[in-house]
Amino acid sequence: MLTVTSISRHFGDHRVLHDVSFEVRPGRMTGFLGANGAGKTTTMRIILGVLAPHGGSVTWNGEPVTGSLRQRFGYMPEERGLYPKMKVAEQVAWLGQLHGLDRATARRNTEELLDQLDLASRADDKLEDLSLGNQQRVQVAAALVHDPVLLILDEPFSGLDPIAVDVVLGVLRERAAQGVPVLFSSHQLAIVEQLCDDLVILSGGTIAASGDREQLRREHGTERWELVVDSDAGWLRDLAGVRVVDLDGPRAVFELTGGTSDQDVLKAALGKGAVRSFTPVLPSLEEIFKEAI
């Protein structure tokens, strides 16, 4: 497990991170969210040892992170740093060797990864001859080739079409299922919603919320209910203590504004006819994000 404890960082007078603590747990995909400039990249660079914190610590299974351990981490930086003129497979295998793999293992891992990422047919092309989306897939391969014990990915899905997102998502999920903690930043909330088990939300350099995604959904946002009846549910609008958020024929989503309980609404609905479903609705990630930052 990766543990970030109370890290801080400033650039000149600009305080970028303050008292940032969170965990990235084994086998879990952790989504790292925050507005532009919130400090996500800075945090990732500190975890990778590219940048030193001005306070706090980063530990791996309770031990300080050393240079040799960092070599076993996988990192996809925001500024993609591959060689445009080098051939795809050659480049990925070479990066594997730089991370300590022998030549044969580096080649085998490269072949497997290019296959998984649907890039096998481009193995002998120069990176610069690939589309930007395919170059991005190569970046993912480069971060994974040495079978890292931890994955830190800065915006791995930016610029990918939906099919490429699915391919990369599948590869990352597989690593997580093998027990690798995965931390990835993204501005694409729909993808994060689909992919992450845990969430860390940074706002202005401090933690606004962190933990299990479902628990955060239960803890944040306004409680809502969805009611589905047989006929038009428009009568809900006239019920005291109810605010209808969304109405579509027999389906309504509503909040309670006081004085009326969910059971009162259910009774009222049953008084009007058959009730097909009545369920609490958890807030979406977008709502949690907007509330937290």
Ligand SMILES: Nc1ncnc2c1ncn2[C@@H]1O[C@H](COP(=O)(O)OP(=O)(O)OP(=O)(O)O)[C@@H](O)[C@H]1O
């Ligand atoms: N080397 C640096 N020197 C000075 N300021 C920096 C440096 N690196 C980052 N910053 C500043 O730190 C703040 C946080 O930047 P960071 O890149 O960590 O944010 P981010 O959450 O990753 O943003 P984005 O979502 O836009 O990528 C920004 O105001 C940025 O300008």
